[in-house]
């Protein structure tokens with residue numbers, strides 16, 4: 001899993017810097033484009049296309065240090081996969097919607113499309129790092145190149161992208177890659193390499209479970225006790241990990257796990273995560289009891305579509 005891909009040409013997302021949010025280069029699109037409903041995740045109602053009241057003129061967040069305490073934990077678990085800076089700096093050439101209001105409508109329209117494309121690039125890039133998926137590397141690479149080319153087109157072409165079809169095609173490839181990778185996991189007596197796709201495991205006690213190679217795509221793991229569980233080479237694509245307790249769990253070789261899934265879960269210094277991801281800032285040090293859901297990352301990602309504004313928090317937005 002941690003081996004690098006074996007292609008001569010560099011991957012567009014190699015190291016994935018372009019697939020990580022760089023809020024300093026974005027015009028606050030994730031703070032404007034989606035609608036918010038006042039809830040445990042967002043303290044206010046906001047219409048789609050309307051700027052969040054906390055968004056400053058310079059596109060920084062005015063409460064970035066206190067998002068959770070101020071009732072905006074949903075902002076801490078959102079990840080645009082770098083779509084924000086791509087739309088701001090590439091699609092619209094650095095022209096922002098405040099100074100050029102005529103761009104706003106189209107910029108807001110293409111941002112969600114770009115986010116879908118960048119999310120697919122993230123997954124494809126990861127699949128290309130998996131040696132057991134080598135028989136698929138040609139197809140994966142072609143899909144990646146096609147989508148990468150789309151992300152560099154103009155706003156009119158982006159608006160015409162059939163996102164559903166792209167997702168469907170890539171998903172088939174990713175599932176095949178997942179099967180090849182997980183097939184390498186030996187079935188032990190206690191190993192639960194079961195088909196758990198979309199399974200309702202909400203609140204389940206899976207403490208210490210051997211989940212190596214499990215297919216947990218789209219599984220509901222909300223509040224699930226996964227302390228000490230071994231999730232090596234488990235496929236976690238789209239699994240809902242809100243409030244899941246990952247303390248002591250080993251996810252270092254889990255596949256198709258994203259930062260926003262980790263951000264929405266509970267964990268601590270004993271949780272092992274893949275090298276491409278980081279321990280969320282709000283996770284408690286080892287041995288510290290967790291507070292309530294908001295403090296522990298139990299907030300719902302917007303649209304179940306994960307996101308983290310880590311750069312924004314870290315860079316003072």
Ligand code: SF4
Pocket residue numbers: 030031032052053054055056060061062063064067072075309312
């Ligand atoms: S990060 Fe800040 S400005 Fe952006 S939506 Fe959240 S509270 Fe609003």
